[in-house]
Amino acid sequence: MRFYVFIASVFCCAFADSRKIRGISSSYKRFYRERKSFLCIDGSKLIPFEQVNDDYCDCEDGSDEPGTSACPRGRFYCTNLGFRPHYIPSSRVNDGICDCCDASDEYNSHIRCQKTCWNLGQRERAYVEGQMRTLDEGLRLKQQLIEEGVLLWREKQAQLRELQQKAEDLHLKVEEHKKRKHQADQHKEQTLKTLQAGGAGSRQHNNTASGLFQFLDNNKDGSITVDEVQARVVTIHDEKRLLSENEAVALLGGGRQMDLTMFRHTLWDTLTKGDNVKIRDTNAALDSPVVEDPLLMAADRAAKWEATNLKKVEEAYETVNMEISDLQQKLAIDYGTDWEFLFLNSQCYKLQVYEYTYTLCPFNQVTQENTAGTQVSLGTWGMWAGEPKNQYSQMVYENGEPCWQGGSRTATVTLTCGTETALRSVKEPSKCQYIMDFQTPVACQPVLKQRGIHSEL
């Protein structure tokens, strides 16, 4: 919208020799000073002054007939005292339709025009005042929204940083868990190997003290532990039963571990005598040395545990990364110079027009839903498409659902200044081309504000 500044004309009596020339503005009066002849304003022709406004077009530029309809390219100046002055094409002079609110264009027609400038002026002033109030309020709200926007922006940035930090932490964790999983896997592998090797060579190794010791020393750390005893030594009477910890400790001579030297003198004898305990029947164990071997089972459990842990951490890492990329994508959108449009993100606005409900989710998508509940996409966020000097005045949503005759639906959203944020109108001027009017304080532009407008009216 444009507002015209009305400059009061106070050229009173400045040109005593100038009779009233119909249809010109005061700034043009200088061309029409009464003389013998009149020079067309484009300088093309000199005509007698009587031929000015004589209802015959002499000048190519129409300047000799500012007050009649004679010239095809002429224009008539409505003074419209009390309202806005403006030009109308000469063809609207005396055409039976009132164009100027001061009725000056219909000075010679059958129609009687009401002089409506004062009313229009009042209405205009009221309107302008309303607009001004809206603008003031809008700008105030906009300032708030800008401030909120900045905060929101910062908040989002902080959120991003936080997420990035989290991601970094998770990354480290992932690495650590990877390592742990690797170790557990290796351990499992080794146990399995040992077991297989042990199963094959237990008999030969059992013949010497050191051989048996090595067999029992599952983890090859040079000492036999309670675990290791429990794993391989059983009572003669009940091969299936696992030795209790106390029994194992007793076998180890009351300690929790035993080295080879000690072994030679104590457990080796006990085992070779074979009165109470013996090495678990390896023949039976050979059938399923892996599954049933408690050591292997422990290693396997450990490996699985580590794998689960790694997966959890990886998932968490992925989630955070997605959140980051989402947020980055959102933050990459142009939310205006002051991030004033940021608050629209994640909001949706609805409007019902006849049988359809339209939903605009700014920076996301536009949809149309009919009364039967069928939803159709009218487009997803495309870009800002306003004119270069105010690119934030229009949004385009594109690639909506395809149309019957080819192409896809698009929605063009025009943003206008208002105190509330709401969808005001939806139109479909051509099939599948939607036009929406979206009102929001952030569309208010301080440049519109021209104080003192019409103050003279």
Add this chain to the structure above:
Amino acid sequence: MASFTERMAFVLVMALCLSGALAVDRGNFKTCDQSAFCKRQRALKPGESPYRALLETMELTNTRLTLQLINDNNKVRLLLELYRLQGNITRVKINELKPLKPRFEVPDVLVREPPTEPLSLLSQDENGVVLSLGAESQRVIVSARPFRLDIMEGRDVLMSLNSRGLLAFEHLRMRKDTSQADSEAEKKEEVDPANPAETTKDEDDKDEDGMWEETFKSHTDGKPNGPSAISLDFSLPGVEHVYGIPEHAETLRLKTTDNGDPYRLYNLDVFQYELFNPMALYGAVPVMLAHNSQRTTGIFWLNAAETWVDISSNTAGKTVFGKMLDYVQGSSETPQTDVRWISESGIIDVFIMLGPTPKDVFSQYASLTGTQSFPPLSSLAYHQCRWNYNDQEDVKLVDAGFDEHDIPYDFIWLDIEHTDGKRYFTWDPHKFATPKEMLQGIMDKKRKMVAIVDPHIKVDSNYKIHNEIRSRGFYIKNKDGGDYEGWCWPGSAGYPDFTCADMRSWWASMFAYDQYGGSMENLYTWNDMNEPSVFNGPEVTMHKDAMHGAWEHRDVHNLYGFYVQMATAEGLIQRSGGVERPFVLTRAFFAGSQRYGAVWTGDNAAEWDHLKISIPMCLSLGLVGISFCGADVGGFFKSPSSELLVRWYQTGAYQPFFRAHAHLDTPRREPWLFGPENTALIREAVRQRYTLLPYWYLQFYQAHCTGQPVMRPLWVEYPQDPATFAIDDEFLIGTDLLVHPVTEEGARGVTAYLPGKNEVWFDVNTFQKHNGAQNLYIPVTMSSIPVFQRGGSIIPRKLRVRRSSTCMEHDPYTLFVALNPQRTAEGELYIDDGHTFNYEKKEFIHRKLFFANNILSSINLAPDAKFSTQSWIERVIILGASKPSKVTLQTADGQESQLEFEFDSSMSVLTLRKPGMNAGEDWKVMLQ
């Protein structure tokens, strides 16, 4: 509007899949081979006619000759009636002497029972009779065995009927497989005294496929009356050019049909029609004109059933060289065109219009079917249409857009979406909630609106119109006697029987302001889909065995649209108490439709060829009386390039009915949506139309008075110049404006033929003078519309182009006087109130403008008429003038005054400044 439908959408998708191109689905429409009677009839080859005239049955009264014909193969007798009509027309009627039941004769098309002239017997012997056809030494020779008619003037045969023996008349008969009792009855019939001693030997009565039943696609046409086709051949010696029989997307000059289908006349809603093709379209006017440099004649075949027309020519195959050889050697036959008409039912009722000039044929045809209705002046201005303007707000914005861009328009149109669920006579309660408010807003700008009212009526017991039609029994019935229902825009729909006079008067009463809620005096009507279009019917139209009272749809099909427009126009007249002229646009039409309003060429496409064909299509319609013709500017289907759109506006601005229209699925195309340059080009084209409105109005007044076409082929005005005979890329408006629109993409120039040996033509833009009888190359730019004013003419214009034509009512005139080499010129000026029937009460001004001996004068052509105008003459521009020393105006009261003037010697243009006399008065301007 549209033949697009849900069902059609499917068809289109199929078509797209098959061909990848947007074009008609030919499979939806019958070829001659698929139309049983056409196939049967076309199988008959020229030869000796089985018909014999029984001269002993001849009866000659003062005005009528009757004579029985007998078919020697089956002994069925026909009755020939021959009339000499006033104005050099011969009427030949042939019916069965004793038909089993009456055969349909077309009512309501002729404006009255044509007045006859005396016939007299010149001679008679056993071979035939010779009758005198009035004054012009014309005779008709009735030969007895075989029967034929030859119309002679002096020693020349003008036209022969049945000379190729193709007269055929499928008499009504009982079905063979009916009961014995019926056969007995038939036998009794045969010994009727009218057929004495002749036993019927039904040689050609053997049942053929399609005589009693015919299936096309999934539709079966039960034919309770059996075969009933008729056929007759006409030979035109000396004729190589035939025209007319619209509506076809075809060149002006008709082609021979030997190698394809005949031209078909059967009103059909053809989705995305193909060009240069004999397929039937929306309307049918069974009138053909034949022309050579000596004579123009016409054949009016008054039959409303499905009709096919075959054309053959003995010179058709010959090369120019071959023809030249014939000429040099003085050898060979004279050129001849043979025409054959075939109709499915009814009788043979043919009017032979004998010219001899094109103008005579137009008057002769007008004397039979009437002239173009005199339209309201505003309807000759620019119309803005679209399927659809969405709501009142949309209408308001488009209206304002024209003002903002300073482009005039007179009518804005609403297509089907304005209604409440495709219930005509209603408004969408949301989108058009306050129609009167909207109409008042338009009226405040002195503009008007057209809303669509189609003839298919939604079957809905909550719809007043439907309930009334049903309760009054006004619907067309199906063959079982129930109301016929078809599928159209509203879904299931009934079709009122417009052939019924009571139905028509009821329909007319529905346009009363208190019946048609929301209507006002500036709301006019558009009848679309009145072929009638039935989406689920055979060939997208009505089943032929549907019943209109006693008659089958088969008999009346081509009349349906004619009646719809008739009833609607009557409604618009009645609502104003008979004061206001109606404006009704129709898509379907028949002979006589010119009396009810305008037609358009239906659903064309935004393609250059469619722009080109708008010229021959409207020219062909003008030749058969329908002058108020136009094509959708911009093209209905698809989206035009801005170049095509501009060229289309430039062409449409010089065609009678000037309306932009667009399909629902196309992007918006109001004139200002293509950038400021194109807006300016379109504005200029529309403005040119508005400046010429006085000339257009005069043309329509003359068409209304005389039946001469408004938009004319060149040959009509230059009938002796064979170079004009096939031209259809340029045309005349009246006699004085020649238009060669640019219809080629990327054109840098056009070659226009300027006719007239001793004539000159003035470029209306540059005032450059060109000699006639030459092909003139004209370089063009995007702003060029090559238009020429004939030297010897005077054209009044109004140069103050305003928002609408009504705003220009009282504006002054500029007279463009284009001198011929003899330095004379003449023209006319017609003024009335522009919208009422008061001109019939002699309330008008009609003046002759005449320039000779350096005096331009205005002479009253209608001294008994009375009308006053505020309009005056503001300027006179004389083209081809020399510089005067003094210019004097003498007004009616004898007062003399000097006029100022300017002379441009480079172009020899003299401009008289502001003579100022009233346009309705006597005056003289003398150049010294």
